Amino acid sequence: MHCYFHLVHMHDRILDETGIEVSDLEAAHYQAVKAIQELRQEGEADAVDWRGWQLDVTDDTGKVLLSIPLDTPQH
Incomplete structure (x- = not known):
């Protein structure tokens, strides 16, 4: 399926x-959680209020x- x-x-x-x-x-x-982790790891992630x-x-x-x-910790 395309998401x-x-x-x-x-x-x-x-x-x-694109999806x-x-x-x-x-x-x-799994892909959603991975994307959220990548957002948080980006250089300016600390400056972004999610x-x-x-x-x-x-x-x-x-x-x-x-x-x-996005404001909930992901494990």
Whole structure:
């Protein structure tokens, strides 16, 4: 299945125009967590306030398959 990973905060949206192909929802969740970890590891990540932001994973139709808050620690 093809999934898109959008950063969302109230009325602000940073859209993933490309997306990636994943085998199932579990793989999509893994990729979402990996993307969040990469965001946090970027050089200026400490300067970015992610409170209130979330990563929405959607399918081709725009249906939200899962949503992960960015202000919650990921393990």
